[in-house]
Amino acid sequence: MSVADEIRSKGRRMTVQRRLVLDALHRARHHTTAEEIARQIRARHPQIDPSTVYRNLEALEELGYVTHTHLDDRVTRWHRADVERHGHLVCRSCGSEQEIPLRTLEPLGRRLRTEQGFRADLAHSAIVGICRECAP
Amino acid sequence: MSVADEIRSKGRRMTVQRRLVLDALHRARHHTTAEEIARQIRARHPQIDPSTVYRNLEALEELGYVTHTHLDDRVTRWHRADVERHGHLVCRSCGSEQEIPLRTLEPLGRRLRTEQGFRADLAHSAIVGICRECAP
DNA sequence: TCCACTATTGCGAGAACTTGCGATAACCTG
DNA sequence: CAGGTTATCGCAAGTTCTCGCAATAGTGGA
Ligand SMILES: [Mn+2]
Ligand SMILES: [Mn+2]
Ligand SMILES: [Zn+2]
Ligand SMILES: [Zn+2]
Numbered sequence: 001m002s003v004a005d006e007i008r009s010k011g012r013r014m015t016v017q018r019r020l021v022l023d024a025l026h027r028a029r030h031h032t033t034a035e036e037i038a039r040q041i042r043a044r045h046p047q048i049d050p051s052t053v054y055r056n057l058e059a060l061e062e063l064g065y066v067t068h069t070h071l072d073d074r075v076t077r078w079h080r081a082d083v084e085r086h087g088h089l090v091c092r093s094c095g096s097e098q099e100i101p102l103r104t105l106e107p108l109g110r111r112l113r114t115e116q117g118f119r120a121d122l123a124h125s126a127i128v129g130i131c132r133e134c135a136p
Numbered sequence: 137m138s139v140a141d142e143i144r145s146k147g148r149r150m151t152v153q154r155r156l157v158l159d160a161l162h163r164a165r166h167h168t169t170a171e172e173i174a175r176q177i178r179a180r181h182p183q184i185d186p187s188t189v190y191r192n193l194e195a196l197e198e199l200g201y202v203t204h205t206h207l208d209d210r211v212t213r214w215h216r217a218d219v220e221r222h223g224h225l226v227c228r229s230c231g232s233e234q235e236i237p238l239r240t241l242e243p244l245g246r247r248l249r250t251e252q253g254f255r256a257d258l259a260h261s262a263i264v265g266i267c268r269e270c271a272p
Numbered sequence: 273t274c275c276a277c278t279a280t281t282g283c284g285a286g287a288a289c290t291t292g293c294g295a296t297a298a299c300c301t302g
Numbered sequence: 303c304a305g306g307t308t309a310t311c312g313c314a315a316g317t318t319c320t321c322g323c324a325a326t327a328g329t330g331g332a
Contacts, residue, residue, distance in 0.1 A: 013279055013328050035318075049282050054319065059280090070261070073206065074289095074318095089254050100252065108244040116236065117268030118225050125206070125261040132253030149298045149309055171288070185312050190289065195310090210288085210319090274332085281326065289317085296311065302304095 007063060017041075017048055021056040022065065031069060031077030070125045071097060088126035093134035097126070143199060153177075153184055157192040158201065167205060167213030206261045207233060224262035229270035233262070 003022070004014040024037045038053040057078050060066040067081045072090055087105050089098040105122040112118045139158070140150040160173045174189040193214050196202040203217045208226055223241050225234040241258040248254045 052281060089252065104247065111240065116225065118265050119271055120263045120265035124264040127256045128260040129254050129256040135255055188311060
């Protein structure tokens, strides 16, 4: 079953706008911003409103094709849901970003699960701190 | 040395606006939003611009009197720097917030420190997930 | 192939900040 | 306790994302 058929089977619709957002996420290697996706799409299709891009990212996330993470403070980063998940370390001094395997974060996940009954998504927000180069 | 003197000794100035922001943070028990602080101050001093509140929160953070955390996605929460730090668990289903002692997060902090040389600030961003009540 | 239903769109307005700028007022110095 | 320096302010405009609404266009069924 194609993605379009899957989407339709859930009572949603496959529009040209939705397809374009999905394509843009496929072309992007890593996490992109909604603004960047909107910029790319509007370069060829200026009539497509940015709000449509934001709404489609949300819809595609509900449908399970897309997720988002938060790297530095404000911006939301979007990416396909089928790429391997990983955590992020962000240096608040130099801004450098580093990926870490989820395995490193798992012990904390297990602890929160058993002690608090909380199922943590430890890849959702980057961990902020000071990187090796910036530490005195 | 008073806070005002400390601030002046760093080449900054103690204005009525800055004092009001500091007072508002002192009155607030926990994390507040910039908007809430601006609302309180403007109730008595309508001529004070919201942008002044935003700029003062930033300045007071640089000066070391204030810090911020991120609970759910969009809003930044501000609080005095001298209150005890703690982590947060936020449920993405029901939105509930729960505080957890930093002690729970410390093992991960040590691991990131030794394996990556990264000094993590694990209280800066809340951990997102599904709480006990919302889990099936 | 045509139709009715309604998910989705574009647009305008709004929320929540951010930024540039000229005016104001802290503050240090003497 | 003036006077000059400049940090800080208020204001206006810009940015990024959100939301309500009427028009449009995918869809499944006839
Ligand atoms: Mn932050
Ligand atoms: Mn998020
Ligand atoms: Zn760094
Ligand atoms: Zn919950």
